[in-house]
Amino acid sequence: MISIIIRTKNEERWITSCLRSVFKQDYKDFEVIIVDNDSTDKTLEKAKEFNVKKIVTCKDYLPGKAINLGVAESVGDYLVCLSGHCIPVNDKWLSGFMENFKDKKVAGVYGRQEPMSFTADFDKRDLSIVFGLDKKIQLKDSFFHNANSMIRRDVWEEIPFDEKVTNIEDRVWAKNVLGKGYKIIYEPQASVYHYHGIHQNGNVERCTNVVKIMGSIEDFSGQHLEIENLNIVAVIPIRGPLQYLKEKPLIGYTIEHALKSKYIKKIIVATDDPQIAEAAVELGAEVPFLRDASLSEEHVDIDQVLEHCLNKIESLGIFPDLLVLLEATFPFRPDSLIDNMIKQMVKKGMDSIIAAKRENKSLWKEKEGQIEQIDEGLTPRKFKEPSFIGLKGVGCVTHPEFIREGTLLGHKIGLYEIDNPYSPIEVRSEEDFKLAEKLIGSWQQQIKQKLNTRSV
Template structure:
């Protein structure tokens, strides 16, 4: 069959972080005769909204059974060839699809599954599993029934004879593989069809042992993943600058202007928004060429309001306009001396190293006490306060959120900015650390600014 229609079935459940990268790679494939069916299990994040920015067909399911979800997607499709792809898997290159379906015209082949590669920030347990199971040699499985629907293909005719079990809670692919092998078919493992898969295929409770194994496997396999699938240039990145009241002048230039200029130095920021409650500040921001899509409500300017509530409000307002972002950056105007490269370096750290949030921070070697209403405690008290800093195994980092904080939009929306994997970019330059939160600090910053 020449150039058959391929129906790509993608199952999703709260895959906001990955679905755009997944679909971008799918629609970049050299093989173009495709349709994409998203089978979504009532995602509560922005998975569906982001998916609908692409030409997809949506199927919504309530109760999730993996085999039934695939079957439902196929029933809604019309291709002669069927491909299954997980919503958090990203095709490595534009040959993924062509290589995955090239053996389906062989009547002895029931299905093909592809290689799954870890990312550099995949856990050691998961890296071990993926590097061990998915090798570089193509295999024709005659007795081995292993099959994996994270990235797989088969024909509609095969599926009609052997649909996936609809009452299985997991390993529907292994059960299917056992069935077709018992019927005399072959399964092919095709390593030239590869996807990035950020988590593994098994569970283990021995991370130390896994770490040692992974170091060996990485050296043997020449493990060196690229990040083209998540290049910051392809992501939608929003910078939010919250300003309460009138922006402050420093040597005839506003702190807001300096902050906006810092954001404009970024190669990666898509949009800059000022979230202010002040009409004059809004006018200044617009004159400087950035958006002020709303005047923020008075209640968001109360002293007890978290700055991230303001940032989330800004993101929500934009999402109501169907403007969805992958990454959100907080920048406060009280830091007038940001280095030009700092923002982009933090974005790269978030993307390339798999962090949920990256924060600017200042290392503090001196003792830090935490005072509550009834006691005072030394932070990190397991180490001797008088111990030389060079000998301490740990160090205290003071978060400088307003200087720069980079996070995923899903983390912001779900109020888990600091609950996941948090990275710190240490700031050692004294000038960068200078803030202008009050008149005394502003006076010092003005003197420094004049002498730069």
């Protein structure tokens, strides 16, 4: 048996993809033990959705101590060390390791670590240089890496990991086993995706140029989280009363768009109105709770509403990897918008992405009674840096960790440009409804024509 020891510390963004890939391996005789360093996010709740044998807490964290704690709870003859943010590339990962242990003199094997499409240039460079495509047998070189490795249990019993060193416990161990006459192997077939690298400094411009050259040799573009494996939940916040657009509930247009998504697993309507709740369920959404009426006051912002909704959702045992915010007051969405936003965000490793409209006209703001221009003034349009108007109600995709912190958006934000005049139209006032009723027919006709064109 193989015992897989996964070390974690606030890995909620990665642990689902990590464990999903682990449990897809073609080598099935294994157990999983998680050693967690006091995670404060939803790492452990997500881990418990899988067949994890045991979760061990390591409060006074040192890398060697954490691994030894995990091994002490395990029974396998072979021990895998895996970081919680590393994702096995394919289902041959474990068997790729095991092939090397036919030789009894092999103490340990470490695998390849590949960058993801959104990995920083420094880290792409370092990972590609250190973890190459050629297998190596090491008799003197003590390089070893416990983000992705396998060792023999009997060798660990003879030489456990040093529990006093603050880092490079893997290289200290490798030096000791090589001194006893064992071998270390680098196996590129046992590969994981690792979003950050092993060295994180250097000249930015030079590194970027190096990565461009490497990119012409090796394609990193397809290396990202598998979107189909993510638990993506759409949240539609709406307060009463129930309103209609062209004899159809206004919220129905947004639910319909969400249902067309390939990636959204659940559509949750967060409302304080029983009539809206009933209509939403009939239209195909879920309403597992009615939100507190106090959250419908004019002064309450969307961050507070979403934080409340996320707490309710997670209390039901639902732990989203991504949240999609859709507001019912925006009925004009292209069918492809939601999935395109999700794909762009995941492939580029963004914290959040928001729909936006390009604006080339003059932009002004009032500050302390004074009017200030915030664009580039009278510069000809073709030479202006573009400005964008955010349309979070049309669509916003973000990570739950930011919602828990009381904010909608993270630090690395992407914009998804809306290039049609319909989608930015918000329907709230009586005049808005009159305009929308005139436009909705022509908009739906355009959508049908596009679908027919694609099918021809």
